[in-house]
Amino acid sequence: MLTRIVALALLAAPISASLPDLGYPGWKCDDSVYKKSKNVPTSAHSVRFSDIKVIGALGDSLTAANGAGAAKGDPLAVILQYRGLAFQCGGDSTLDEHVTVANVLKKFNPNIIGYSTGIGSANVWEVAKLNQAIPGAEAIDIITQARSLVHIIQAHKEIDVKNDWKLINIFIGANDMCAYCEQEENGPHSKELWKKNVITAVQILKDNLPRYRV
Template identity: 55%
Template sequence: MRALSLVLLVVHGALADVKTLGAPAYSCDANVMAPSATVPTNVNQVRFADIKVIAAMGDSLTAANGAGAIPGDPVQVILQYRGLCFHGGGQTNLSDQITIPNILRKFNPNLQGYAVGTGSENVWEKAKLNTGIPGAQSGGLLTQAETLINKMKAHSEINFKNDWKLVNLFIGGNDLCAYCDDVYHNASSPHSAEDFRDNIKAAVKMLKDNMPRTIVSVTGMFNMGMLRVVDNNQFFCDALHVFECPCEKDKGFTNEDMDAVCQLYMKREQELQDTGIFEADDFTLVIQPFFEDVHQPPMKDGKVDLSFFAPDCFHFSKFGHAVVAKNLWNTILQPVGKKARNANLSDVTPTLSCPTASCPFFPTVKNSQNCAKLWTPSILDV
């Protein structure tokens, strides 16, 4: 026990010294930050303060491997700093670290489900509803969906039937890292773009069929070609990526091949939204596509900003998670059909956006088409 306490103390001390990005001055008009006058029954009328529960699904980027690691210490990449995850962590607060949960806590201080520490997905006290598993591929999302449902039902602080829930999902890196092996060595490809789509579809269907009052926000696949840019003149990173992403080191899998597969993964994800198969009165799915045209986080001199990455140059650092969270939040607030499909990860100057007074709801396909028809008052309007 004494040794464990020492480890936790070291980890906590290390986090205090790791580069980060907060938003201490973030505030919006009181009316758009207020909950609805009555709890909405329609998913297209959910204000951000109406969201009571947040969850995150994905791989090691959701588990936030290495996010709090001391620069230059790749051993710490095995640690899962879930509380720092861009879409599922709330270990600190918005003044210290931008994450989606930390922003939402400005709207609803009683938000439930965000991760608060370092540990695996099965440690409730740390992970909460962050079910990300290192090494996970899209084929494992169905199990994560089942886990989320069971966890929510098991904890009395969550009103499973009546609470509005936001489930953030980010997956695909490990699928792509296995893709070239399928192409070059197998007759069929379990990591094809179609299988990728169908795996996500199965998991979201599980949520739709069993989790009422839910918004699923999918952060679109990002272009893994960024790793090859990072590896340029970085021998240590280059060597590590042989094990973390074999496809990235496969010379037969060209930059054009990688870009084409990433784009196809993105296109298949987009189909899940555009077909409308997950539209219901109390459920929806929205794609956040800002990673579509991101290749690297460059600095002014054109070199890659390695402070964006954990020591393995693959996972996001605490700073990287904050930068991604800022871009994700601002994309979430954009209407469906007008969302950014690129991001400048080296520019941290843009401020966090606020919901608009004319449409203060979580942007969905339907309220992006005609928000006036769906408008309902906040508690400050009555």
């Protein structure tokens, strides 16, 4: 797997090196949109942006943000996990400099918990926080990631598991598709097994984390 990643990085380096970071300087919306609900919503359909207090993520190298901050001429940096730049859960800088879901939500709730920062693996709390994505992961692997995420959230002293609304981003399937091209429906990466694994992971979240959105 690592050999494939490095090979792709070498091929993509001339293209990716020319892409600047993308921010949204000065973004704002109507003041009414920033308001929290008067009472903690009991339905996901009523949750406002400012009601979300926790953000987390499950996935593969795309969510671990492998190589996202690699410098020009350094394709081997693709093995580094730039979690703070991950679109799904990264919180490096601000929305002015870098567009991510977490940086958007920080506009509504500056105290949101769980976004990743810096460079490091999923087991380094100071970096990953609630971004439990693992490079090379397949759909079956997010079941373990979901259990890990639940454990971390339940153990976190600043998170009110019962009342805090949580946004969990799941982005998985790239590695399953690569394997599917070779095995199709006869192997462990069939469409039905992919679906089953994702549902199992979501069910773990549902059974253990009240007030969450995926």
